[in-house]
Amino acid sequence: MQAIDSIQIEGKLSTLSISEPADLFESWLGNRSIASIGTNAGAPEIPFQGWRHFKEAFPPELIARAVRESDIRVATCLDPFGGSGTSALACQFLGIRPTTIEVNPYLSDLIEAKLSTYHLPALRGAFNRLIARVDDMEVSADLNAFKRNAPATFVEPGVDSKFIYKRAILKRLLQFRSAIDLVRDERLRRLFKVLLGSVAIPVSNVTVSGKGRRYRGGWRDRLTKTQDVDRLFSELVQGAEADLKLFGSRPVRDYSLLRGDARLLTAKSEPIDLVVFSPPYPNSADYTDVYNVELWTLGYLNSRASNAELRARTLSSHVQLQRVYAAPPNGSKLLTAVLAKLQEQRNELWHRDIPAMIGAYFADMRTILHSIYGRLSARGKVFMVVGESRYADVKIPTAPILSALSADLGFQVLSQEPFRSMRVAPQQGGRPGLAETLIVLRKPRT
Structure with missing residues (x-):
């Protein structure tokens, strides 16, 4: 290996002279154009985003849209599921102080590495x-x-x-x-x-x-x-x-990173003007397992007990961990009907805990939305990207269920915007049929 003496950066961006956050944000993205908020195509070519490729991440343009459509001035923004740090980093470019929560210690370090200032x-x-x-x-x-x-x-x-x-x-x-x-x-x-x-x-x-x-x-x-x-x-x-x-020089260099369980830490966030996030989908994907190689290789995990402890702090979106599931929440007749259908099909399900997991998932999400409501400014908005799932031919209509639970908490549901159709599992035919949806909520004036 050779030592680094200097870095040569070619092209016009090497002499950046940008004063407005919006201009800097556009320069960061390379003035690209995306087909919809459901694609993050080209993300590895965006500075910082290529440090670790995330196929599942939503694009930075969604944060810019949320800021643009806000009814109030946005000084602070929360992402309770930080992931790759897209929301927090975009906020720094847009002149907004980000707060982000992430339970995965590897991802938490990745987020903080992107947000930090270096000599x-x-x-x-x-x-x-x-x-x-x-x-x-x-x-x-x-x-x-x-x-x-x-x-x-x-x-x-x-x-x-x-x-x-x-x-x-x-x-x-x-x-x-x-x-x-x-x-x-x-x-x-x-x-x-x-x-x-x-x-x-x-x-x-x-x-x-x-x-x-x-x-x-x-x-x-x-x-x-x-x-x-x-x-x-x-x-x-x-x-x-x-x-x-x-x-490296962005309009806002400050940030707040909370490491741990979003169900507990969202209520501890500072007051916020905007929330943009995408929670794990109730599709039984264990995201601890997705990053298992990095977690073990880098030393974040060093025993079976540490692995189980991390999984226990994740959202109830999978059945890979034996746990006590929270009771399903009130506030959505559709959720009650879906859970009844799952119980009817229980013998056809690939895991007996799926009905309990689905009920607990929405209980967890209601807890987080309730905490968001308590920290959000009056007339502040929530932009939430969610996805459906299907078990034994029973569809879990995530967007309308979460919209009903949000309304029960006091939010105004401004829109439900389907933007992409995902494929069901191969054992169910692998055909498109599961919607990804952007939900926009607003906290009314109190």
Whole structure:
């Protein structure tokens, strides 16, 4: 690996001279045009968004639309499900102080790495020192502890000869992790750590999507070398420095990041003028599992107990964890009818807890919406992107149920805007038929 001496940024943006937040926001996005709020196509090319690709993220343009359509001046904005940090970062560009909540510690660090301010010469120097020491990091004990505590599928020989990492690749990742731990500046240490997380999947034998993890085609014959870890990490650091050189100075550099369960922390948010978010859908996707490779590789998880603890703090949107489900809320006759249909079809469901999970999901969402109502300014708006699901041919009409629960809490439901049709599960035919919908709410004047 070579040390970074400087970053050359070509093109007109290298001499940015922009004074208005809206102009800076447009420059950040490259003046792109999107077909709808349901697409985040081209996101990896947007500065900061390529640090870790998120297929499920909504586009920054949604935050700009929400600000534009607000009935009041927006000084503060909340996203209770921070994810990749799109809402918070867009707010900084738009001159708005963001508050974001995220339960996943890897994603929380990714968000904070994007929102933080850096001294670029210090970044460059810290990286050069890091790569100078990485070869000398002794990680035999760490490697043995990882093999002992992590799922057996992580490192060769794995289970039934299937494994995520070659032993040499995992050792190299752990060497980088140990070298990063020696970086003194907390912000730089966090930045390098999340960028190392973006190396974890490309050098592994698996690919990961919102639907889970699967082995690559021909993975047994795939030639992955330790030099690939070095090269990818160096490229990511250089790319991050380039992004920061262009857009490190934003109209608002302040932010509030709450790490933990949105069901508990939303009520602890500062007063807010706008809320923009997309919660996990009630589709039984366990997002802890989606980021499982990064969570273990980076050391956020180190035991089965820590994995179970993190899952317990997530929304009741899946049945992969045995838990006590909250009772379904009142306020939606449609929800009552849907739960009755699920009970009728219980013998056809692939998991017996699905009816309880669906009821608890809407109980969790009502809790969060109630907390939002208490923190939101009068005439402040909520922009909420939600998705349907289907079990045993029983559709879960998420948008109308959440709209009814919101109205019961006192919100005015301004609109329900379907913008995309998702496919149902392959076992149900894989055909389009599940709507993604933007719900817009407003808190009335008190």
